[in-house]
Amino acid sequence: MSAFKSYNHKDIEDKIYSYWEKNKCFKPKKNKNKKYFSIVIPPPNVTGSLHMGHALNNSIQDLLVRHNRNKGLETLWQPGTDHAGIATQLVVEKQLFKKGISRKDLGREKFLKEVWKWKEKSGGIITDQLKKLGSSCDWSRDRFTMDKGLSKAVLKVFVNLYEKKLIYKDLKLTNWDTKLQTAISDLEVVQKNTKGKLYYIKYKLAYNDQNIIVATTRPETMFGDTAIAVNPKDERYKELIGKEVIIPISNRKIKIISDVYADPDQGSGAVKITPAHDFNDYLVGKRNKLNSINILNKDGTLNENVPNDYLNLDRLEARKKLIVELEQKNYLDKIEDINHTVPYGDRTNSIIEPLLTEQWFVDAKKLAKEAIRQVKKKNTNFFPDNWKKTYFQWMENIEPWCISRQLWWGHQIPAWYTEDGKIIVAENILEAKKIAKKKFKTAKILKQDPDVLDTWFSSALWPFATLGWPNNKSYELKRFYKTSVLVTGFDIIFFWVARMMMMGLYFMKEVPFEDVYVHALVRDEKGQKMSKSKGNVIDPLTIINEFGADALRFTLISMSSPGRDVKLSVDRVKGYRNFITKIWNTFSYCKINNIFKTKNIKLSNVKNPANQWIIKTLNLYKQKIKNNINDYRFDEAARNIYLYIWNYFCDWYIEFSKPLLNSNNKKIIEETKNTLLYVQRENLSLLHAFIPFVTEELWNLTNYKKLEKTDLVNFNFKKDFALKNTKSTKDIDFIINFITDLRSIKAKLNISPGNFVDVNIDELPKQNQKIIYNNELIVKKLGRINNFDLRGVKSKIGKVVLSNNKISISFGDEIDLDQQILILDKKVKILENEIRNSEKKLKNDSFIKKAPENVVNQEKDLLENNKSEYKNLSEIISSLK
RNA sequence: GGGCGGUUAGCUCAGUUGGUAGAGCAUCUCGUUUACACCGAGAGGGUCGGGAGUUCGAGUCUCUCACCGCCCACCA
Numbered sequence: 018m019s020a021f022k023s024y025n026h027k028d029i030e031d032k033i034y035s036y037w038e039k040n041k042c043f044k045p046k047k048n049k050n051k052k053y054f055s056i057v058i059p060p061p062n063v064t065g066s067l068h069m070g071h072a073l074n075n076s077i078q079d080l081l082v083r084h085n086r087n088k089g090l091e092t093l094w095q096p097g098t099d100h101a102g103i104a105t106q107l108v109v110e111k112q113l114f115k116k117g118i119s120r121k122d123l124g125r126e127k128f129l130k131e132v133w134k135w136k137e138k139s140g141g142i143i144t145d146q147l148k149k150l151g152s153s154c155d156w157s158r159d160r161f162t163m164d165k166g167l168s169k170a171v172l173k174v175f176v177n178l179y180e181k182k183l184i185y186k187d188l189k190l191t192n193w194d195t196k197l198q199t200a201i202s203d204l205e206v207v208q209k210n211t212k213g214k215l216y217y218i219k220y221k222l223a224y225n226d227q228n229i230i231v232a233t234t235r236p237e238t239m240f241g242d243t244a245i246a247v248n249p250k251d252e253r254y255k256e257l258i259g260k261e262v263i264i265p266i267s268n269r270k271i272k273i274i275s276d277v278y279a280d281p282d283q284g285s286g287a288v289k290i291t292p293a294h295d296f297n298d299y300l301v302g303k304r305n306k307l308n309s310i311n312i313l314n315k316d317g318t319l320n321e322n323v324p325n326d327y328l329n330l331d332r333l334e335a336r337k338k339l340i341v342e343l344e345q346k347n348y349l350d351k352i353e354d355i356n357h358t359v360p361y362g363d364r365t366n367s368i369i370e371p372l373l374t375e376q377w378f379v380d381a382k383k384l385a386k387e388a389i390r391q392v393k394k395k396n397t398n399f400f401p402d403n404w405k406k407t408y409f410q411w412m413e414n415i416e417p418w419c420i421s422r423q424l425w426w427g428h429q430i431p432a433w434y435t436e437d438g439k440i441i442v443a444e445n446i447l448e449a450k451k452i453a454k455k456k457f458k459t460a461k462i463l464k465q466d467p468d469v470l471d472t473w474f475s476s477a478l479w480p481f482a483t484l485g486w487p488n489n490k491s492y493e494l495k496r497f498y499k500t501s502v503l504v505t506g507f508d509i510i511f512f513w514v515a516r517m518m519m520m521g522l523y524f525m526k527e528v529p530f531e532d533v534y535v536h537a538l539v540r541d542e543k544g545q546k547m548s549k550s551k552g553n554v555i556d557p558l559t560i561i562n563e564f565g566a567d568a569l570r571f572t573l574i575s576m577s578s579p580g581r582d583v584k585l586s587v588d589r590v591k592g593y594r595n596f597i598t599k600i601w602n603t604f605s606y607c608k609i610n611n612i613f614k615t616k617n618i619k620l621s622n623v624k625n626p627a628n629q630w631i632i633k634t635l636n637l638y639k640q641k642i643k644n645n646i647n648d649y650r651f652d653e654a655a656r657n658i659y660l661y662i663w664n665y666f667c668d669w670y671i672e673f674s675k676p677l678l679n680s681n682n683k684k685i686i687e688e689t690k691n692t693l694l695y696v697q698r699e700n701l702s703l704l705h706a707f708i709p710f711v712t713e714e715l716w717n718l719t720n721y722k723k724l725e726k727t728d729l730v731n732f733n734f735k736k737d738f739a740l741k742n743t744k745s746t747k748d749i750d751f752i753i754n755f756i757t758d759l760r761s762i763k764a765k766l767n768i769s770p771g772n773f774v775d776v777n778i779d780e781l782p783k784q785n786q787k788i789i790y791n792n793e794l795i796v797k798k799l800g801r802i803n804n805f806d807l808r809g810v811k812s813k814i815g816k817v818v819l820s821n822n823k824i825s826i827s828f829g830d831e832i833d834l835d836q837q838i839l840i841l842d843k844k845v846k847i848l849e850n851e852i853r854n855s856e857k858k859l860k861n862d863s864f865i866k867k868a869p870e871n872v873v874n875q876e877k878d879l880l881e882n883n884k885s886e887y888k889n890l891s892e893i894i895s896s897l898k
Numbered sequence: 899g900g901g902c903g904g905u906u907a908g909c910u911c912a913g914u915u916g917g918u919a920g921a922g923c924a925u926c927u928c929g930u931u932u933a934c935a936c937c938g939a940g941a942g943g944g945u946c947g948g949g950a951g952u953u954c955g956a957g958u959c960u961c962u963c964a965c966c967g968c969c970c971a972c973c974a
Binding site: 652764 | 910912914917921922923928929930932934936937938953954955968971972974
């Protein structure tokens, strides 16, 4: 029988995926088991393309989903994409701009049509890329945050929260992005450390020629000053409280007030108060009932509230001009260089201005209470556990969530205004009219609120809205909510996780997920954040193309140790590609040996020690790996499966199987074939969740598909094969040590590993003699031994201690005695050291008294062994000399 | 200012109730033997960031210092 052709991921991955899709392999298989498994995907931006973060995130989800599917649980992985309000609008605007069209030229309706057109055409890219990775989502349930169902859910949630007064409209100082001309939430503002200047400006007192000096980093805001504050305890300014000063250039008079906000140690101790353009000043203004003067237009230029010379200048231009004028007119006391943080918009990277506008807010403080309580009650658990601290810290200090955006792409806010400005919130205009009639006795509704909702508002509903809510009878909602686990990066704990908790609890009265698995960021191999500008981005699709999705998945999974960033290196991927090839070749080996020709697996009473040993090892590692996955220790799971397959199955068992299959004992041949058939099936099923493509392909190429009457993706783990006795598995451990030692000695004596030798053993306990005779085929083949004699034939040539037995090896003439003495001397020195340490320990009374018995015994055994080995070695050395 | 991580072999990282320091990659030597050179066999390489403490015993627990990274808040 011929071998497989060599492994090439390009031949199989796409083919296998379309097979899965065509045959609807990812649809949940209904069953009555109370336990189920469900995950909602963190919806990627519809504008997005797959980056390493996605690849990690989805490799982990797919591992969990496939593993639980193989466990036989009814399993749903709910996919979808996010409409990404700002990002998408910007993409489409950019395209139009190339054609010389602006968004405003088109008007709202036509513009939105363009966006939808774009979405239909390009919105599927990220989905296709997820498929390349092997993600086994139920694509028949694919959702979009702007689709009909989700939009309905959004409206319902908004109206409901409004009625409960958990959503309200308010005139407040808000973060304003002058480039996008929209409000954004606190979370979308990034504070950046910047070198800046601190300007000390003289304000003239109104009643004499003296000055009061204030320091500011944003001098242009002085046109909006409505007071100067000094600390009531500050002796320098006590006399001035209540007096008036004149703002330079605009020459408006304002009062000096007393407020604890002024810090005598900062700047000059006197601080200008601009309630309309600074969050702290806003509070000071409220406390002291100051006016607010807004000096900015929505685009960041100065408005009519500033002197004519400055009208319509951008705020940063105005700043430059103002400094020159202040300097000329001798209002500038000094300029200092300082380091401070400046707020930037995370999307536009433009400086954010606090601006007084009317916006919609969610009363997050109230919703957060239950979300905190449920995590404290451990109804939702974080992995690693530490992240719950971050969660609590933010939740306990949560601010009102600004949810309105002055954009066009998104869920338009379901609020209508009557002619006289009264607000009506309803799911649609008909409802709104009804309410208007009843409540305000008017049918005249002028217009709908033009704003749209923050994209995260709809994302917050994702775990229940995608499952069918508000239709509470939906099968999926009942079956799959709460979801089993949310897999996400820590960067969106606030944006998303916290908000899903709040909304899920409020509307479903149950947490949206049992567990939250928080994974790290993917960085480059030097630990740098991947970014286009640094040019260190590793594109997952390039890697998939070169090494295969399986290799990439295995790499990411194996590197996802909790609490550490994933530093991705191409070398690692290459290494795991080799691992996959190795697996492939083991099946080729089995095929050559006609393993898959059998009609069924006949395994009843396995007798051969090697066969017993591999089954025992398999069972052991199967359990370890299952536990690792259950504990979210995917790195450990990957390590164990790699270790088991490569170091036990390949390095030892396959080698054992060769002499067994080649023997003339038909029973042993039959048993070994069946063992291989059984173990390889288990290997595939265990590996499938990690490397689905190659395993499914092998499942097809071998006989398992017919044998088990199912695709691997839907194969259910079977009960472990229980060995009737496992005593002789220890024999194999002895043999492994024996052969390893033999090889090591040969290498040290510069004897070619392939050379066959004669082995005479002096002092081998009967028990061990038996083991060797029982496994003669294996020992001879793997040890490359011609003949061995266990009866103690005296020979001075090549005497060594091996597996703690005195042994002599005949190698022919080529043995180098001096070399051998050198090796043995080295070993003796190490032993001397260890013996000294053990003796010291055992002479220590408190060690004997206080250490547990087994530890003390262990130490005694160690000493005994070392002593006898020492004795053996010394004898050999003197006999060689 | 508040909080959270990290520091273990040349590199990337494991090390789960404290009990003889591990893996992969890289390096060196040897090698084609029923799969696999994307391979096999063997070897070298570590005072576990520094210091102190608890303990019979510390990579592991406590304190402290140093360096690196991240998050939140503030900044006149």
